Amino acid sequence: xxxxxxxxxxxxxxxxxxxxxxxxxxxxxxxxxxxxxxxxxxxxxxxxxxxxxxxxxxxxxxxxxxxxxxxxxxxxxxxxxxxxxxxxxxxxxxxxxxxxxxxxxxxxxxx
Amino acid sequence: xxxxxxxxxxxxxxxxxxxxxxxxxxxxxxxxxxxxxxxxxxxxxxxxxxxxxxxxxxxxxxxxxxxxxxxxxxxxxxxxxxxxxxxxxxxxxxxxxxxxxxxxxxxxxxxxxxx
Numbered sequence: 001x002x003x004x005x006x007x008x009x010x011x012x013x014x015x016x017x018x019x020x021x022x023x024x025x026x027x028x029x030x031x032x033x034x035x036x037x038x039x040x041x042x043x044x045x046x047x048x049x050x051x052x053x054x055x056x057x058x059x060x061x062x063x064x065x066x067x068x069x070x071x072x073x074x075x076x077x078x079x080x081x082x083x084x085x086x087x088x089x090x091x092x093x094x095x096x097x098x099x100x101x102x103x104x105x106x107x108x109x110x111x
Numbered sequence: 112x113x114x115x116x117x118x119x120x121x122x123x124x125x126x127x128x129x130x131x132x133x134x135x136x137x138x139x140x141x142x143x144x145x146x147x148x149x150x151x152x153x154x155x156x157x158x159x160x161x162x163x164x165x166x167x168x169x170x171x172x173x174x175x176x177x178x179x180x181x182x183x184x185x186x187x188x189x190x191x192x193x194x195x196x197x198x199x200x201x202x203x204x205x206x207x208x209x210x211x212x213x214x215x216x217x218x219x220x221x222x223x224x225x226x
Contacts, residue, residue: 088153096167
C-alpha cells in the first residue's frame with residue numbers, strides 16, 4: 001500500500017525557478033527519504049531526513065520535515081533542465097529496511 | 112554506496128513464458144529488494160530477498176508467480192513466471208548497505224513487455 005501522498009502530481013517550471021514538492025504520510029516514522037528517477041531508469045537516493053531533524057540541505061536541495069503534520073517538502077532551487085525527472089518520497093515500511101514510496105511528482109524544467 | 116547492475120535491461124516476451132532477471136551488487140549488502148513499477152506509476156515492493164532463505168513477499172505477490180533466489184550477499188534473481196500482458200512493467204532491484212539507516216541503492220531496472 002502507498003503511505004506517501006505527493007503533490008503536485010506534475011509540475012512544470014522554467015529553468016532558474018524554484019520547484020517545491022510535498023509529501024504527506026500516515027504513520028509515525030523515524031526517517032523520510034527522497035529519490036529521483038530519470039525517465040525509465042533506476043532511482044537515485046537524494047537525501048534522508050531523520051524524525052528529529054526539521055530541515056536538511058544538500059547542494060540545491062532543501063528538505064523539511066514536520067512530524068506533527070506528517071508531511072515533508074523538497075525544494076529544488078535554481079532549477080536546471082537536467083532536474084527534469086520524477087521525484088518520490090519514501091518512508092520506512094516496517095521491519096527489515098523496507099520502504100514505501102509515494103506516488104511521485106513529475107517535474108519538467110523547461111530551458 | 113553500492114553499484115547495482117541488472118540483466119537484461121529490457122526484454123519482450125510471449126505470454127505463458129518465464130523470464131529471470133539478475134541483480135548484481137558490487138559490495139556485500141544486508142538487504143535486497145525487488146520492486147515493480149507499472150507504466151506511469153510508483154514503485155510497489157514485491158518482496159525482500161533474504162540471503163540463504165526464502166524471500167518475504169508483500170501482500171498480493173506469491174512465490175509461485177515471482178520466485179526469488181539470493182544465494183549470497185551480492186546476487187539475487189527474480190523470475191516472472193507464466194507471464195501475461197499485465198506483467199508488463201519495469202522491475203527494479205535495490206539494496207541496502209550493511210549498516211543503517213536503510214537508504215536504498217537501485218539498479219537501472221529491467222523493462223519487460225509481454226505480448
